[in-house]
Amino acid sequence: MIKEIQIRVNLIEERKENILLYKASKKLGLDKKEISAVKVLRKSIDARKKEIIFNYKVAVYIQETIPEESEYHFDYKEVSKAKEIHIIGFGPAGMYAALRCIELGYKPIVLERGKNVQDRRRDLKAINQEHIVNENSNYCFGEGGAGTYSDGKLYTRSLKRGDVRRIFENLVFHGATEQILIDAHPHIGTNKLPKIIQDIRETILKFGGEIHFETKVEEFIIKKNKIQAIQIQNGSEITVNSVILATGHSARDVYELLHKNKIALKAKSFAMGVRVEHPQEIIDQIQYHCPGERDELLPAAAYSLVHQANNRGVYSFCMCPGGFIVPAATANGEIVVNGMSPSRRNNKFANSGIVVELDIDKDFKKYEEFGALKGLEFQKDLEKIAFYAGGRTQTAPAQRLVDFVDGKISKDLNETSYQPGLKSAPLHSLLPKIIGSRLRKGFAAFGTKMHGYYTNEANIVGVESRTSSPVNIPRKENLEHTQIEGLFPCGEGGGYAGGIVSAAMDGERCAEAAISLMK
Ligand SMILES: Cc1cc2nc3c(=O)[nH]c(=O)nc-3n(C[C@H](O)[C@H](O)[C@H](O)COP(=O)(O)OP(=O)(O)OC[C@H]3O[C@@H](n4cnc5c(N)ncnc54)[C@H](O)[C@@H]3O)c2cc1C
Numbered sequence: 001m002i003k004e005i006q007i008r009v010n011l012i013e014e015r016k017e018n019i020l021l022y023k024a025s026k027k028l029g030l031d032k033k034e035i036s037a038v039k040v041l042r043k044s045i046d047a048r049k050k051e052i053i054f055n056y057k058v059a060v061y062i063q064e065t066i067p068e069e070s071e072y073h074f075d076y077k078e079v080s081k082a083k084e085i086h087i088i089g090f091g092p093a094g095m096y097a098a099l100r101c102i103e104l105g106y107k108p109i110v111l112e113r114g115k116n117v118q119d120r121r122r123d124l125k126a127i128n129q130e131h132i133v134n135e136n137s138n139y140c141f142g143e144g145g146a147g148t149y150s151d152g153k154l155y156t157r158s159l160k161r162g163d164v165r166r167i168f169e170n171l172v173f174h175g176a177t178e179q180i181l182i183d184a185h186p187h188i189g190t191n192k193l194p195k196i197i198q199d200i201r202e203t204i205l206k207f208g209g210e211i212h213f214e215t216k217v218e219e220f221i222i223k224k225n226k227i228q229a230i231q232i233q234n235g236s237e238i239t240v241n242s243v244i245l246a247t248g249h250s251a252r253d254v255y256e257l258l259h260k261n262k263i264a265l266k267a268k269s270f271a272m273g274v275r276v277e278h279p280q281e282i283i284d285q286i287q288y289h290c291p292g293e294r295d296e297l298l299p300a301a302a303y304s305l306v307h308q309a310n311n312r313g314v315y316s317f318c319m320c321p322g323g324f325i326v327p328a329a330t331a332n333g334e335i336v337v338n339g340m341s342p343s344r345r346n347n348k349f350a351n352s353g354i355v356v357e358l359d360i361d362k363d364f365k366k367y368e369e370f371g372a373l374k375g376l377e378f379q380k381d382l383e384k385i386a387f388y389a390g391g392r393t394q395t396a397p398a399q400r401l402v403d404f405v406d407g408k409i410s411k412d413l414n415e416t417s418y419q420p421g422l423k424s425a426p427l428h429s430l431l432p433k434i435i436g437s438r439l440r441k442g443f444a445a446f447g448t449k450m451h452g453y454y455t456n457e458a459n460i461v462g463v464e465s466r467t468s469s470p471v472n473i474p475r476k477e478n479l480e481h482t483q484i485e486g487l488f489p490c491g492e493g494g495g496y497a498g499g500i501v502s503a504a505m506d507g508e509r510c511a512e513a514a515i516s517l518m519k
Pocket residue numbers: 088089090091092093094111112113114136139140141142143144145146147148149150151152153154155215216217218246247248249250251254318326328338339340490491492493497498499500501503
């Protein structure tokens with residue numbers, strides 16, 4: 001017999017061997033000998049009160065053995081001679097679309113503008129140390145997409161638990177730790193992601209799929225509203241049947257190409273702001289109610305904050321405990337910041353995007369001439385402002401947190417994890433009022449929710465501009481573009497995902513949709 005129960009364990013108990021077995025036997029009124037195993041299904045930490053509790057959901061196996069095999073199987077087929085599906089972009093959406101094609105017996109041909117994970121590293125070094133952005137190989141472009149040198153948080157708001165579990169199981173199949181199946185807020189870490197992505201690439205190649213790196217799609221050849229071919233950067237044309245367009249939200253040239261070809265696009269609401277960086281110790285002390293260092297059993301503390309300011313949400317986004325702020329620009333002449341963390345989350349800083357919800361119908365009046373690209377043009381302008389304020393390199397404009405709210409230029413800045421460096425700048429006057437004034441209200445309010453958060457020991461760094469796509473590529477119920485037959489807008493770039501897991505799930509769905517129309 002298997003019984004699922006909840007067990008609460010405090011920090012002292014957590015140190016004891018076999019504590020779960022002991023508590024399970026007590027709770028079920030059983031002798032320990034009757035229990036063959038206790039399997040953890042879910043683990044979360046409740047730090048709301050002074051006594052920190054680990055909440056476990058466990059399956060208790062009573063005179064029964066634990067099955068060794070996962071209920072998920074990935075039955076990949078040999079597809080080298082099968083019907084082809086072209087996939088543009090090898091981020092989470094493109095990768096999972098390719099894997100799903102192979103499971104269903106179709107051959108994925110992936111075209112990716114960036115380099116493989118190993119070669120990509122050199123370009124990341126060049127951004128950080130020489131301030132040179134390779135426009136095809138950076139923190140957003142290359143094997144694994146924006147998901148590779150990311151934080152690897154696998155949190156999603158998607159309610160389709162079965163689909164979410166499939167994505168997690170597939171990551172485990174490709175080398176991720178099984179802990180991601182258990183943790184309430186699973187996280188892989190930027191040091192572990194490249195190897196997992198490389199293993200996914202190897203599966204695709206082993207079963208007969210193709211992946212072409214450094215292959216940028218530059219034109220779509222459309223006749224009678226049906227996609228016929230795509231053109232790559234050397235001018236050669238590739239005839240296609242179905243195309244999954246999974247180019248992410250930073251491929252502005254792709255949106256511009258679609259716009260130029262009068263392919264339907266829609267402007268979409270999104271959020272923008274800054275990244276805030278505190279010493280991790282401050283966040284640990286607030287969240288774990290401890291005066292000094294956090295207990296060694298506790299992970300670097302995270303937070304999630306939200307406040308309404310002038311009818312708009314101001315909220316924390318992509319919080320990275322024990323992490324780094326990274327330069328996520330995809331072109332020279334712009335500054336974009338984002339965050340990542342290693343698997344152990346052991347860096348001494350905690351950073352998070354703090355962003356303001358923008359309304360596409362109300363906030364971009366000056367940009368109306370750009371039609372569906374109005375949000376994108378606004379985003380570009382803000383990134384340019386940050387570039388000039390930072391001193392025209394990848395050095396980012398920054399301000400101490402309280403100085404920002406008080407409208408004072410910071411004489412100096414705190415130490416930072418951001419490798420290209422920071423320059424003191426008046427972000428309070430540089431950011432458009434719709435963002436800046438709300439951020440100032442938001443930060444002050446966050447200080448009342450988390451005592452100690454609102455401090456000049458924190459820096460804010462500009463700008464966190466790429467939270468989600470400012471453009472939607474519309475699709476029909478069958479996931480095909482509303483106007484172009486054979487084109488499947490997919491993932492974050494289409495406006496259908498907001499993170500690694502949701503992009504991966506959308507990739508699978510688009511592969512299924514493309515295949516169902518090919519039959
Ligand atoms: C630093 C950082 C940290 C992040 N941390 C997290 C996190 O912890 N958790 C989370 O859920 N999300 C995180 N994200 C967001 C997450 O990475 C994205 O939501 C996700 O990668 C989107 O997947 P996608 O496949 O839709 O697009 P992308 O990952 O953007 O992939 C698109 C791919 O298409 C390629 N491409 C673009 N144009 C062309 C073209 N013309 N021809 C050929 N190829 C092209 C690009 O090179 C890229 O590889 C982070 C992002 C960044 C930048």
